[in-house]
Amino acid sequence: VIAQKTARENGPKIDLQILVYPVTDGRMDSATWKDETRQLFLTSELMEHFWRHYADDEQLTDPEASPLLADDLKDLDGLAPAVVLTAEMDILRDEGAAYAKKLEEAGIPVTYKDFKRQIHGFVGLAEALPVGFEALDWVSTRIDAHLNSVDHFDAVIVGAGFSGMYQLHRLREMGLNVRVFEAGTDVGGTWYWNRYPGARVDIESVAYSYSFSKELEQDWVWSEKHATQPELLEYANHVADRFDLRKDIQFESKVASAHFDDDMNEWLVTLENGDAVRARYLIMASGVLSASKKPDIAGYDNFKGETYNTGQWPHDPVDFSGKKVAVIGTGSSGIQTIPLVAEQAEELVVFQRTANFSTPALNRTLSNSEIDAVKKNYPEYRTECRKSRLGAISPEPQLDRAMEATAEERESRFNTGWETGLLPSFFFAFGDILTDEKANEAAQEFIRDRIRGIVEDEQTREDLLPNTHPYGTKRPCLDTNYYETFNRENVSLVNLRRTPIDTITEKGIKTSDTEREFDAIIFATGFDAMTGPLLRVDIRGSKGQRLIDAWVDGPQSYLGIGVSGFPNMFTINGPSSPSVLSNMMVSIEQHVDWIADCIGWMNNNDKTRIEPDRSAELQWTEHTAQMADMTLYPQAESWYVGANVPGKPRTFLAYVGGVGVYREICDQIADGGYYGFEAS
Numbered sequence: 164v165i166a167q168k169t170a171r172e173n174g175p176k177i178d179l180q181i182l183v184y185p186v187t188d189g190r191m192d193s194a195t196w197k198d199e200t201r202q203l204f205l206t207s208e209l210m211e212h213f214w215r216h217y218a219d220d221e222q223l224t225d226p227e228a229s230p231l232l233a234d235d236l237k238d239l240d241g242l243a244p245a246v247v248l249t250a251e252m253d254i255l256r257d258e259g260a261a262y263a264k265k266l267e268e269a270g271i272p273v274t275y276k277d278f279k280r281q282i283h284g285f286v287g288l289a290e291a292l293p294v295g296f297e298a299l300d301w302v303s304t305r306i307d308a309h310l311n312s313v314d315h316f317d318a319v320i321v322g323a324g325f326s327g328m329y330q331l332h333r334l335r336e337m338g339l340n341v342r343v344f345e346a347g348t349d350v351g352g353t354w355y356w357n358r359y360p361g362a363r364v365d366i367e368s369v370a371y372s373y374s375f376s377k378e379l380e381q382d383w384v385w386s387e388k389h390a391t392q393p394e395l396l397e398y399a400n401h402v403a404d405r406f407d408l409r410k411d412i413q414f415e416s417k418v419a420s421a422h423f424d425d426d427m428n429e430w431l432v433t434l435e436n437g438d439a440v441r442a443r444y445l446i447m448a449s450g451v452l453s454a455s456k457k458p459d460i461a462g463y464d465n466f467k468g469e470t471y472n473t474g475q476w477p478h479d480p481v482d483f484s485g486k487k488v489a490v491i492g493t494g495s496s497g498i499q500t501i502p503l504v505a506e507q508a509e510e511l512v513v514f515q516r517t518a519n520f521s522t523p524a525l526n527r528t529l530s531n532s533e534i535d536a537v538k539k540n541y542p543e544y545r546t547e548c549r550k551s552r553l554g555a556i557s558p559e560p561q562l563d564r565a566m567e568a569t570a571e572e573r574e575s576r577f578n579t580g581w582e583t584g585l586l587p588s589f590f591f592a593f594g595d596i597l598t599d600e601k602a603n604e605a606a607q608e609f610i611r612d613r614i615r616g617i618v619e620d621e622q623t624r625e626d627l628l629p630n631t632h633p634y635g636t637k638r639p640c641l642d643t644n645y646y647e648t649f650n651r652e653n654v655s656l657v658n659l660r661r662t663p664i665d666t667i668t669e670k671g672i673k674t675s676d677t678e679r680e681f682d683a684i685i686f687a688t689g690f691d692a693m694t695g696p697l698l699r700v701d702i703r704g705s706k707g708q709r710l711i712d713a714w715v716d717g718p719q720s721y722l723g724i725g726v727s728g729f730p731n732m733f734t735i736n737g738p739s740s741p742s743v744l745s746n747m748m749v750s751i752e753q754h755v756d757w758i759a760d761c762i763g764w765m766n767n768n769d770k771t772r773i774e775p776d777r778s779a780e781l782q783w784t785e786h787t788a789q790m791a792d793m794t795l796y797p798q799a800e801s802w803y804v805g806a807n808v809p810g811k812p813r814t815f816l817a818y819v820g821g822v823g824v825y826r827e828i829c830d831q832i833a834d835g836g837y838y839g840f841e842a843s
Contacts, residue, residue, distance in 0.1 A: 164230050170239040177243040179309050181302060184248065184255050184283055187231040189214060189223030193257035203255050205283035210254060225375040231262045231829060236269035243271035246305040248298060253283035253329065274305050276426055300707075304424065308431075311439070317344045318762070319432045320441040321421075321700070323412050324352015325399065326735040329373065335758040342440060343408075344432070346417040350408070351399040351449050354392050357689075359473040360481075361499035362392035365586050365641045366680035366746045369537045370555050372398070373543045374752060379405065381538055388584070389526045389641065420701035422446050423730060428772045430731065443771065444731045444762060445689050449696040451742050452516055456695070458491065458688040459809055462667035469683035475499060476688060483683060489672055491664075492687030493519050498640045500687060502648045503618075509653060512679060514672065516639075516659040518629040520610055524641035525584025533553035549753070552821035553587050554746030565593035565602030566639070577609040586641055589634060596635065597794045598818075603633040610634065616762040617646040627657040638743075653805040692802045693738050693816040694718050704729035705774075717805075717814035719784045721775035722829060730774040733758045741805070741825050744817045753822075757829050761837060770842045779839030791815035 164182045191214065220230045236242060244265050256277065265274040278285065278298055289295025305732040313492040318334055320327045323345035334341045336387055339533055349356045354362075357697075364371045368385035383401065386394060403409055422790045423445075430445040455474030457463070471481065473496035488508040490501055493515045494827035505511045537544060547556040558579070565573055573593075580588030589610075595602045595768050611628045618624040627646065650656055673678040694714065701708040708728050713719070720726050723740025724733055735754045736742035765773060793798055797804065805811035818825055834836050 166243045166245075166826045167226065167233055167236070167239065170242040176241060179306065180243045180245045181306070182245055182247045182259065182287055183263070183302070184250055184253050185259050186255060186259040187229060187262040187405065189218060189225075189229040189232075191223075191502075193254075193261070195257040196254045198254070201252050201256070203252055203282045206255060207254050231258060231265060236265060236271070242266075242271050243270070244303060244309065245274070246309075247273060247275045248286070249275075249277045250281040250283055250285055251277055251279045252281060261822045272613065274426060275299060277694050284571045286826040301426075302574065307612075308441075313431075313439045313441055314342075315429075316340050316440060316442040318342075318444040318446055319344065319421075319430065319440060320446045320448050320452055321409075321418050321432075322352060322448035322450055322453070323347070323350045323403075324453075325373075326449065326450070326755060327352065327446075327750060328399070328406075328408055329375065329751060330446055330448055330735065330755045330758065331408055331411055332375070333755055334762070335411065337658075337759065337763060339762070341411055342442070343412040344416040344434065345412055345414050345417050347630070348414050350399070350403045351396045354395040354399060356453065356455075356476075357474060357496070358392055358476040358478060359496055359500050359685075360503035361501075361643070362473075362496070363387075363389045363499065363524075364395060365389065365495075365524070366555055366748075367533075367557070368394075368529070368549055368586070369544075370746055371748050372397075373402065374541070375746065377541075380541050383533060383812060385529055385658075388798055389524055414507075417550065417804060418700050419702070421705075421732075422701075423732070424704055425705055428731065442741055443731060443821075446758060447697055447732065447734045447737070449700075451693050451696065451736050451747075452690045453696045454690050456808060457690045458686045460667055460688075461492070461787075464668050465667050466670040466681075466684055468671075468681060471683065471716070473497070473685065473687045476815075485509050486682040487680065488512070488683045488685065489514060489679070489681045490685045490687055491672075492689065494515070494687060494689050495638055495640045496689070497685075497687030498642050498645050500685060501654075502642070504685065505648045505651055505654050506515055508726070512657060512681070513649075513654070513658045514659055516624065517631055518627050519637060519640060520587065520607070520629045521636050521640035521642045521645050522581055522610065522757055523584050524643050525582070526643060548746065548749050548822075549826060550823040552823065553590070553744065554741070554749030555585075555587055557839075558583060558588055558591055559586060560587075560591040560594070564595050565599065565605055568593070573605050574609070576615045577606060581609075581613060584750045586623040586643065587640060589639070596634075597796070600633065600795065603635070603795055608632045614646055615647065617650075619650050623649050623656050626661075630803070632799035633795040636794075636796045636803070638802040638803070650828055683757060689807050691808050691811070692743065692805075694805070694811075695808070697737070698732065700769055704730070704732070715812070717812035718816065721780040721782055721783050722832070724757065724820065724829075725773075725775040725780075725840065727775045727777040727780045730772045733761075733773075738816050739784060739818050741818050741820075741822050744819060746824045749822055753826055755831070757833065760833060764833075765842065768842070773837070773840050776839055776841050783839075787818050788815060791817075792821045794819055 166177050195201050222228050247263040249256045263273050267273045285292045286295045286298045317339040318341045320330050320343040327343055331343050368390040403480050417435045420433045422431045429441050429443050434437040483504055484507045487510045489512050491514045498521050546556050575590040580592050591607050662676045665673045697712050703730050718738035720737050720739045723737040802808040804813050804815050
């Protein structure tokens with residue numbers, strides 16, 4: 164009444180009216196007023212008693228007692244927006260809902276919610292009825308949204324790497340208003356952050372590139388077989404400039420939280436500096452290897468010298484000339500870093516906990532004829548990549564079984580793999596390398612024989628031989644002179660399985676047998692892969708459910724694209740998709756295109772909310788686990804299963820069925836009207 168009166172008589176401006184199961188109609192004849200099942204806590208007899216103390220018969224229908232009966236709301240300039248809350252089992256429910264509708268019909272912004280199965284007064288009984296706290300939170304959120312107005316977008320994308328940039332391009336082409344938030348100062352994602360010495364892609368450059376623009380394909384020329392980090396970053400910048408992407412990217416903007424608003428069917432995304440925006444869709448393009456893992460080593464903060472983490476390398480060049488350097492870790496980043504640091508350092512000591520399999524990259528400059536041949540056949544080349552298992556087509560996969568071949572044939576095929584310098588070579592040498600222990604052991608022994616033929620020192624040679632896991636079940640590496648580096652006089656190896664690290668000291672590293680002093684320590688200790696980048700954001704879905712709670716026993720996702728209970732959220736290369744077991748660019752484009760098509764379908768069919776059905780999510784999670792269990796992958800303590808992060812639930816994080824098969828499944832689901840998703 165006050166809100167109407169002040170607008171009608173040009174009184175003080177009211178900014179917002181909050182109506183909690185309001186009394187709006189003195190006629191006392193609504194359906195809920197007469198419903199005997201709703202005579203709880205507040206009865207119609209008691210409410211009429213109050214009315215009779217308040218107004219006589221004539222006043223009961225006066226708009227200054229019954230605001231629902233006002234006939235001039237459409238003509239009232241400045242009538243305050245309203246937040247209206249009712250309780251389903253309240254006799255006042257209908258008149259509150261009717262007033263919300265009347266305001267809405269008059270063009271007044273209204274947010275209305277009817278709390279199911281609740282009685283009159285439940286908000287004031289929160290200690291006894293916890294849903295009262297939910298109602299208070301809901302009202303609080305509405306007040307906050309009103310007082311702190313924010314920009315609205317159709318979609319927010321988190322991350323400006325290769326996936327975020329392409330998703331932005333696709334959605335802009337569809338006419339959507341999009342904002343990208345990027346923690347770094349520029350585009351590039353993985354290749355912006357990972358600047359450590361020797362960083363390069365392990366897929367052929369011509370395959371590790373965008374296919375959405377034929378002109379881009381033809382204009383860009385890769386210089387090397389396996390592009391280095393600087394060239395990959397240059398490519399990312401070229402794409403950003405070519406398609407004018409930066410105008411919709413907000414840099415140095417780290418997302419702190421993303422909370423779904425059930426009533427508005429949109430996400431409230433808040434940055435670490437407190438700024439916030441709202442968007443219908445939240446697309447997590449935050450990368451699968453972007454959450455660098457702090458080493459779980461005692462005394463990590465004690466060291467007074469220089470420290471570096473391969474996942475957060477300085478942007479300025481680092482010179483190790485004349486220094487005593489330690490590298491802890493021999494995963495992919497360590498194996499790429501060690502040879503180059505060894506060329507500079509006075510002394511390099513490598514601390515290895517698990518010997519890893521690595522094969523020669525045999526990197527080289529690409530010839531003009533090679534580049535021209537690929538460009539001439541790019542359409543066919545891309546098609547074959549999309550159909551393949553790993554998203555790369557060379558070499559041709561062999562389907563026969565390793566142990567059915569002769570020893571000579573196995574040696575010949577493995578040797579071909581060693582000499583091609585391509586990551587898929589050993590996977591594709593036979594059809595059962597990742598499913599049969601004897602076949603895999605044959606590949607292991609071939610690689611171990613090559614290591615024995617390279618490394619000169621007997622103890623170092625034995626320590627470098629990988630024998631704790633099947634080949635390929637930890638991330639297999641490509642290297643340039645990795646094993647040869649241990650023949651240098653300034654390089655030594657410490658086997659941490661024999662002499663583990665006790666602690667990092669002020670001057671260096673103390674193991675069980677001695678303490679060594681260093682000028683610099685490089686931590687090549689990996690990432691909290693796949694789930695880490697998502698769980699480091701406070702993501703809360705429908706009814707405030709936290710993603711970290713939903714995934715307490717391991718990630719569950721439908722297709723690696725959506726999560727039940729988190730509407731309108733898409734994850735590019737999320738858990739249980741091929742992602743890290745594939746050429747990431749092929750998988751990125753497939754996910755981005757699928758998400759864009761889904762949003763287009765939503766818009767064309769007047770849908771505002773979509774999320775996976777819980778049963779479909781469980782079925783896909785089970786299918787993903789069953790596929791992994793058919794292979795040797797679960798035998799390794801790898802980051803593929805989260806084993807490198809203490810306390811992380813052990814579950815295989817990727818889909819091993821292959822890029823081509825996965826694409827067909829996703830396409831069938833989309834063609835079937837997004838089967839397994841609930842859209843409304």
